[in-house]
Amino acid sequence: MKPIFHEEFTKLMREDEKVVFIDADLAKAHGSENLRKEFPDRALDVGIAEQMAVEYAAGLSAYGFKPYVATFTPFLTRRACDQITISVCYAKRNVKLIGTDPGITAETNGGTHMSMEDIGVMRSIPTMVIYEPADAAEFKKALPVINDYPHAMYIRHQRTQAQDVHEGDFEFDLFKAEVLKEGADVTIAASGYMVAEAQKAADLLAKEGINAEILNVHTIKPIDGETIAASVKKTGCLVTAENHNIVGGLRSAILEDFSERDVYVPTEAIGVRDHFGEVGFLPFLQEKYKMRPEDIAEAAKKVIAKK
The missing domain is CATH 3.40.50.970 (Thiamin diphosphate (ThDP)-binding fold, Pyr/PP domains)
Known part of the structure; x- marks a missing residue:
């Protein structure tokens, strides 16, 4: 970058x-x-x-x-x-x-x-x-x-190592979450670094016959609850994926918005779980904090089972 x-x-x-x-x-x-x-x-x-x-x-x-x-x-x-x-x-x-x-x-x-x-x-x-x-x-x-x-x-x-998420031209709206991939079985709402990881997770899930919808929630405040709610009403469940503490970040913003919309679906969170960071390269840190595509895919299967 x-x-x-x-x-x-x-x-x-x-x-x-x-x-x-x-x-x-x-x-x-x-x-x-x-x-x-x-x-x-x-x-x-x-x-x-x-x-x-x-x-x-x-x-x-x-x-x-x-x-x-x-x-x-x-x-x-x-x-x-x-x-x-x-x-x-x-x-x-x-x-x-x-x-x-x-x-x-x-x-x-x-x-x-x-x-x-x-x-x-x-x-x-x-x-x-x-x-x-x-x-x-x-x-x-x-x-x-x-x-x-x-x-x-x-x-x-992200200063370095940003992965490509978009292919070709695309529409951008600062205050609108982007539907990167449509799906019917589970919504994966991700932000920043974790969007590319969510796309990889969707590929893993597709091999098992699971069709995930991927949302790029690039603006976290104000949150586009309308787009996210429409997605989960279709899929019936949600996984959030963020490079942040799951307390106070993307997950919190979405669920706070859902509570006002009376949207209640099974939810799983991917992110740092109330923990400080430490020295390490990304592969090690992703594994430690369970933020790999494999972890997102497992969370998706878990939340689908709750529907």
Whole structure:
């Protein structure tokens, strides 16, 4: 994703002179370092000072700029939570916050850099929109829409190793969940990194004659409960798959919405189960936290049996 990150922000900053990109000593890690060469007045680095980065962005927004702040997910959502809450959302500032390497994709940076709770934190802040792309093709389509959205947004962004989910052209609606594959037996609602894993799980299930419907729930707040509810009313059961604690994230958002719609179906959850992260590569972490395609497929069979 790093080359796409640089390419798309270069294009955006050429087209919109109000866009400002703010790093917190991670420009090389993000692939945004070269933005400084072309936009020395609008590609800035505040150093290891994430709270300052958010305050700086809030101030720029007050003067009509469109600032983006990028840093590792825990440094943004944990360390600068108060600044995001008061200086951005309470003050109604148009600031876009990009948290990279969410959940287990932090890999060998380990537990301190592995944010399992960021969606829960951001979901609880009034007016905050939360978006997580499934792949580079989707991020390309989303960025112009995000830039035109005049309010605060949190973008949960996988920095490396993003798998392709989309083939060919496709429609993108920021506030509408995407039906990637239609099915009749079980709904698998996934976000971010886990969308590609859900697709692999669907292939495994197909070999056993099980037809899974795959939803890419790229916007977690506000959740598109209408599309998800329509799917589970058809299939009769649900598996959620997220690269996050199953407390406070995608699963919680969906079930909270279902409770208001009086939608009650058997549900299984794939994700981190109230646990801190640790050092490891993705295959090890996926196995440890039971987030592999095989685990999704097993959860699907389990939830089908409950119907």
